[in-house]
Each structure stands twice: as structure tokens, then as C-alpha cells.
Amino acid sequence: MYVFYAIISLTGLGLLLGLLLGIAGKYLKVESSPIVDELEAMLPGSQCGQCGFPGCRPAAEALAEGKAPATICPPGGSTLAEQIAALLGLDLDLKDVQEPELLVARVSEATCTGCTRCFKVCPTDAIVGAPKQIHAVVADACIACKKCVEVCPTECLQMHPIEITLRNWRWAKPRVAVAGNPL
Amino acid sequence: MTSLFSKWRIRGGVHAEERKTSTATQAIVTAFPLPKKLYIPLQQHVGKPAEPLIKVGEVVLKGQLLAHSQGIISAPVHAPSSGTILDVNDYPAPHPSALPIRMIVLETDGKDEWLQPPDIGDPFQLPPEDISLRVGAAGIVGLGGATFPTAVKLNMGRENHIDTLIINGAECEPYLSCDDRLMQERAESIIDGVRLMLHGMETHNAVVAIEDNKPQAFAAMTAAAMPYPSIKVMQIPTRYPMGWDRQLIRYVTGKEVPVGCRSSEIGVTIHNVGTAYAVHNAIRHGRPLVSRVVTVAGGAVQRPMNVEVPLGTLIADLFNFCYVSPEKTARIIMGGPMMGDSLPHISLPTVKATSGILALTQSELKDTDEQPCIRCASCVTVCPAGLRPLDMANNIRANQLDAAVDIGLKDCISCGCCSYICPSNIPLVHYFKYASGEVAARQQAQHKSEQTKRLMEARQTRLDRIAQQQREEEEARIAAKKERDRLKAEQEATV
Numbered sequence: 001m002y003v004f005y006a007i008i009s010l011t012g013l014g015l016l017l018g019l020l021l022g023i024a025g026k027y028l029k030v031e032s033s034p035i036v037d038e039l040e041a042m043l044p045g046s047q048c049g050q051c052g053f054p055g056c057r058p059a060a061e062a063l064a065e066g067k068a069p070a071t072i073c074p075p076g077g078s079t080l081a082e083q084i085a086a087l088l089g090l091d092l093d094l095k096d097v098q099e100p101e102l103l104v105a106r107v108s109e110a111t112c113t114g115c116t117r118c119f120k121v122c123p124t125d126a127i128v129g130a131p132k133q134i135h136a137v138v139a140d141a142c143i144a145c146k147k148c149v150e151v152c153p154t155e156c157l158q159m160h161p162i163e164i165t166l167r168n169w170r171w172a173k174p175r176v177a178v179a180g181n182p183l
Numbered sequence: 184m185t186s187l188f189s190k191w192r193i194r195g196g197v198h199a200e201e202r203k204t205s206t207a208t209q210a211i212v213t214a215f216p217l218p219k220k221l222y223i224p225l226q227q228h229v230g231k232p233a234e235p236l237i238k239v240g241e242v243v244l245k246g247q248l249l250a251h252s253q254g255i256i257s258a259p260v261h262a263p264s265s266g267t268i269l270d271v272n273d274y275p276a277p278h279p280s281a282l283p284i285r286m287i288v289l290e291t292d293g294k295d296e297w298l299q300p301p302d303i304g305d306p307f308q309l310p311p312e313d314i315s316l317r318v319g320a321a322g323i324v325g326l327g328g329a330t331f332p333t334a335v336k337l338n339m340g341r342e343n344h345i346d347t348l349i350i351n352g353a354e355c356e357p358y359l360s361c362d363d364r365l366m367q368e369r370a371e372s373i374i375d376g377v378r379l380m381l382h383g384m385e386t387h388n389a390v391v392a393i394e395d396n397k398p399q400a401f402a403a404m405t406a407a408a409m410p411y412p413s414i415k416v417m418q419i420p421t422r423y424p425m426g427w428d429r430q431l432i433r434y435v436t437g438k439e440v441p442v443g444c445r446s447s448e449i450g451v452t453i454h455n456v457g458t459a460y461a462v463h464n465a466i467r468h469g470r471p472l473v474s475r476v477v478t479v480a481g482g483a484v485q486r487p488m489n490v491e492v493p494l495g496t497l498i499a500d501l502f503n504f505c506y507v508s509p510e511k512t513a514r515i516i517m518g519g520p521m522m523g524d525s526l527p528h529i530s531l532p533t534v535k536a537t538s539g540i541l542a543l544t545q546s547e548l549k550d551t552d553e554q555p556c557i558r559c560a561s562c563v564t565v566c567p568a569g570l571r572p573l574d575m576a577n578n579i580r581a582n583q584l585d586a587a588v589d590i591g592l593k594d595c596i597s598c599g600c601c602s603y604i605c606p607s608n609i610p611l612v613h614y615f616k617y618a619s620g621e622v623a624a625r626q627q628a629q630h631k632s633e634q635t636k637r638l639m640e641a642r643q644t645r646l647d648r649i650a651q652q653q654r655e656e657e658e659a660r661i662a663a664k665k666e667r668d669r670l671k672a673e674q675e676a677t678v
Contacts, residue, residue, distance in 0.1 A: 006196050040346075044632050044636075045632075045639060046635060076632075078582055079628060082583075109424065123639050123642065125641070139632075143631075143635050165283075166280070166282050168278045169278075170284055170620030171613065171617040173579075173617045173621075174613045174617065
């Protein structure tokens with residue numbers, strides 16, 4: 001007899017909870033995973049495509065599905081990788097992460113024709129200029145997406161490494177020496 | 184009994200071999216031959232660089248203003264000797280990287296002719312604000328090495344109604360003895376400077392703290408301070424880093440400066456003895472800060488000494504005068520061996536922060552064979568800031584900088600005690616300096632990515648607005664065309 005009670009009550013419970021879950025699934029449905037939005041907000045948002053995905057949103061989706069490693073975003077460097085790993089609860093080995101080389105676009109004044117193509121594609125409005133006037137790059141706003149380099153007809157826009165001055169000079173990481181074999 | 188308890192107030196620290204005797208027993212050399220050229224950096228202080236006033240080719244007198252201060256936290260620069268301005272350009276800075284900074288190059292004329300000082304009455308009749316103004320105009324910065332503009336500190340002291348002015352005569356770094364000699368030879372002037380600072384801060388209580396390994400300096404300062412009951416001279420134990428402001432404040436007053444606070448917030452301000460001497464010179468004689476006493480010492484120096492040099496003197500000139508053997512020199516250090524910076528070459532100028540230049544031989548350097556950490560915790564014991572250097576270094580090695588910041592990376596003062604004591608020769612301070620720079624760089628990157636997002640949103644709204652406008656114009660044009668056609672049709676119909 002007890003067996004039937006157990007079967008009936010557990011079946012009832014199962015049905016009830018299943019129904020609740022079904023209702024919740026229908027009415028509390030989310031269009032996309034909130035984690036994707038969170039990830040997208042963290043990514044630089046410049047749609048540069050260096051990760052191999054067409055933009056930051058697809059990259060965030062791949063990250064959320066676990067199809068991409070936390071170190072996916074080259075411009076974000078290890079800072080971003082750490083943040084992503086913390087959000088997704090991933091273990092992270094940062095030893096192999098390449099810090100992005102800091103570049104900045106510069107206009108060579110000798111060859112600029114003032115064609116205005118570069119500042120039309122600049123995603124951050126970092127290039128100032130007017131038709132038939134030499135253009136200039138606002139270094140602080142440049143994100144090194146290289147879109148201007150692609151459209152420049154005279155190759156006067158080139159990427160240069162950011163100049164090291166006393167303001168941005170930093171101590172290098174100590175190299176680990178092996179005992180008895182000094183560096 | 185009291186001394187037993189006062190010992191408790193010292194946290195951490197080491198007692199390194201002092202190696203001061205070679206310079207501390209000789210008088211300060213004032214007969215330094217005037218160099219042909221002086222290289223005067225526009226930034227020798229914390230804050231904004233000074234802005235040059237002079238033109239190339241201009242003839243200037245000693246003490247003449249060359250560059251004025253910009254903004255609140257800045258300091259002017261004066262001509263260290265008379266002569267002609269040769270150049271205002273980028274030259275290598277006295278910094279481990281020797282990257283260029285802007286400097287004024289002065290060709291000296293050998294006359295060393297002072298600018299006529301203004302008439303100076305009794306400075307104690309001046310309002311206290313005037314003292315800080317004059318100190319600021321004389322380009323005085325903290326000469327202990329921090330180079331924070333002294334006038335700003337005096338103003339902060341006055342505004343916060345501080346009750347104690349501590350004069351730092353600890354000079355706890357090995358080798359250095361410039362403050363020691365200054366106190367022995369120019370005690371009256373220093374005490375006068377202290378009185379002027381007290382007047383400038385409207386305070387009546389000063390403590391001169393001198394480490395107990397400088398008995399002559401203590402005696403001289405005590406004698407000089409005798410007539411002034413407001414100035415107390417006290418001996419403090421010899422233990423590095425006793426001259427760290429927070430350690431000294433804790434020992435002298437028993438108060439702990441909270442993290443993230445300035446000492447003036449707990450009613451204490453601290454100045455170096457060299458700064459007090461510079462204040463005396465500026466107020467009593469109207470002479471700006473154009474020279475300083477520099478200790479030249481180390482195993483490769485044949486004539487180690489304390490020498491008063493004009494600011495901007497190249498280290499090469501200084502080394503020639505002190506007979507430094509280049510073959511024996513394994514490392515050149517500006518400042519003390521614990522906190523000083525290693526310099527790549529000697530064509531760099533001495534600046535306001537240069538308390539010493541050391542030419543060390545290989546035998547004086549620490550073994551660099553890094554061995555694994557044995558978790559002996561010696562570094563934890565000696566850390567004056569109460570941190571765990573070994574854990575921080577482990578985090579940094581694994582690139583977990585956030586974890587290192589969480590356990591106090593930002594409170595590290597790079598005093599070097601941990602690196603000094605480490606039996607495995609781990610370059611702990613190097614790790615912390617690297618990590619601090621990296622954390623700052625990451626913050627900048629974070630800031631930049633936020634700015635980028637803002638810029639891109641602004642651009643997107645602008646593009647949308649333009650598209651909207653074009654659409655509206657197009658619609659208006661179509662509507663106008665329709666209207667015109669209708670009118671035309673009506674006209675044709677009536678005709």
C-alpha cells in the first residue's frame with residue numbers, strides 16, 4: 001500500500017514541478033543569455049575582428065558557450081583575460097598571454113592629400129581634418145584598429161609603436177634566473 | 184623601561200652595514216671647480232615641469248629665474264651659476280632609463296656672479312603666507328629625495344593646524360652622510376630654517392630626529408637649538424628605514440598615519456634637514472636653491488667626500504673630481520644603495536633629489552643568483568609596512584596583479600628591506616616596482632577603453648542624426664516636388 005502512496009505522491013510532485021518549470025520557461029524566458037551582454041560590455045567594442053570573430057558580440061557569444069578561451073581578445077591583454085576568467089569562473093594561465101604591442105596611427109605630412117577617407121572610417125573620431133587639408137591623429141583617442149591604414153590611398157597613414165617617454169616608462173618584469181646560471 | 188617600550192614602535196627594518204665613515208669624518212668640500220656646462224632639468228620635483236622663461240643666447244646671473252612653476256604643485260628652476268644659455272632641449276634624465284627630458288644647458292662664465300638679492304628685513308615680521316611664497320619662489324623641494332614642493336607642504340601644514348613639525352635627520356641609508364655633515368657644520372642655519380618653517384606654518388613645536396649613529400651631529404644640533412625651547416632635538420635608534428616619514432612619525436609621536444592619509448591630517452608634518460637649510464638660505468639671504476651637498480662614495484671612489492655642487496653638474500664631472508675608477512665601477516647609483524636608482528651612464532646631471540652618487544664595485548653588490556623561495560618569511564619580519572613580500576612576489580610572478588594589490592602592493596614603499604634580507608636573492612622590490620607600473624598601465628588602459636566606448640557612441644549618435652536629417656530633407660524634397668507638380672497641374676487645368 002505504502003508503495004502506491006509513494007508512487008502517487010512522487011508522480012504528483014514531479015508533474016507539479018514539471019508544470020511550474022514549463023510555465024517559468026515560457027514566461028520568464030530570456031532572449032539571449034545575460035552573460036553574453038555582460039561579456040560584450042567588457043570587450044573593447046571596437047569590432048576590430050582580431051579575435052577571428054566578426055565583432056565583439058559574436059566573440060562574447062562564443063565565450064559564453066565555452067567555444068573560445070578567456071584570452072581571446074588581443075587588444076584587451078591580460079587585464080581583460082583576467083576579468084573574463086573571473087566572470088566565467090575559468091582557470092587562467094596568463095604565462096603565455098602576449099601583452100598587446102601598443103601602436104598608434106600617424107599621418108606622414110609629406111604624402112597626405114587630404115582625401116578625408118581615413119577620418120570617415122575612424123570608429124573613435126581620432127582623426128581630424130578637412131578636404132584637401134593635411135589630417136592629423138589624436139594619439140590619445142587612437143585605438144590602433146588599423147581601419148585608416150587600409151583605406152589610405154597614399155600609404156601616408158602608418159602604425160607606429162607608442163614612443164616611450166619618462167611618463168610611460170615602466171620597470172620590466174624580473175626575469176627568473178636559474179641558480180648557478182646568471183642572466 | 185621607556186626605551187624598552189619605545190622599541191615597540193619600530194616595525195620591521197634592517198640594520199645594514201653603514202659604510203659612512205669614509206665621508207662622515209671629513210668636512211664638506213666647497214671648492215668644487217665650476218663645470219663648463221650645467222644641464223638643468225625643468226622637472227626636478229613632483230608635479231608639473233617648470234616652463235622656461237629664457238631664450239637661447241641669453242646671459243643670466245647666478246640665482247636668476249630660468250623657468251617658472253606651472254600650477255599648484257610645481258617648482259621653479261634657477262640658474263646655478265652665471266653664464267650663457269646654450270640650449271633648451273631634450274637630454275638624458277638622471278633616471279634608470281636615461282630617457283630624455285627637457286633641460287636648460289648653461290655655459291658658465293667662471294665668474295659665478297650672484298643676482299643682487301632683494302633687501303631682507305626681519306622675516307619673523309612677515310605674515311606666514313609670505314614665508315611659503317618665498318620658499319616656493321626659491322624652488323625649494325623636499326631634499327630628502329621625495330622632492331615634493333616645500334611651499335605646498337608648508338601651506339598644508341598651516342591649513343591643517345598641525346601641532347608638530349618633525350625634522351628628519353635620520354639619514355638611514357648606508358653610505359650617505361650629506362645630512363650628517365650639514366648638521367655638524369651648519370647647525371645654526373638649519374635651526375634658523377626650522378624656526379622659519381615653524382613661523383610659516385604657525386606652529387610652535389618642532390622635533391629634530393637624528394639617528395644615534397651621528398653623535399657629533401646630535402651634539403651640534405642640540406647646542407644650536409639650546410636657545411629655542413620650541414625646538415627639541417632627540418636621538419632615535421639606528422635602524423633602516425627610520426627616515427621613512429611614517430616610521431619616524433610613529434616613533435616620535437606614537438601616532439600611526441592611516442593608509443591613504445597625509446601626515447598633516449594627524450597634525451604632523453615632516454621636512455628634511457637639507458630642506459630646512461635651503462629655507463634658511465632662501466629667506467635670510469634671498470638665495471634660491473641652486474646647489475646642494477652630495478655624498479660621493481663607494482668602493483670605486485678614491486676620494487670619497489661630501490661636496491657642495493651646483494645643480495646640473497654632470498656626474499662625470501663629479502666623478503673626475505673624486506677620482507672614480509671606471510674599471511672598478513660595477514654600478515652607479517643615485518641616492519642610497521637601498522632605495523636609489525641605478526644609472527646606465529654618467530653623462531647625467533645631478534638634481535635637487537641627488538643626495539648621493541655611489542660608484543660601487545662588484546664586491547659591494549649583492550649576488551644575483553636567484554634561488555627558489557624557501558618561505559623563511561624573513562621578508563615579512565623586516566617589512567616596515569607590515570606586508571607579505573613573498574606572497575606578493577608569487578602573485579606577480581603568476582601575473583595575478585589584482586591579488587597582489589589585494590594584499591597591499593600599493594602600500595609598499597620600495598624600501599628594499601625584503602630584497603636585502605632575502606637569502607634566496609629574489610629581487611622582491613623589482614617585482615613590486617614592475618607590478619606597480621603594470622597596475623598603473625592597466626588602469627590607464629581601462630580608462631582608455633571607457634573613453635573609446637564613449638567616443639564610439641558619440642560617433643554613432645552623430646551618424647544616426649545625419650542619416651535622420653538626410654531622410655527628412657529627402658522627404659521634404661519629395662513633398663515639395665509633389666506640391667509643385669500639383670500646382671503646375673492646377674495651372675494647366677485653369678489655362
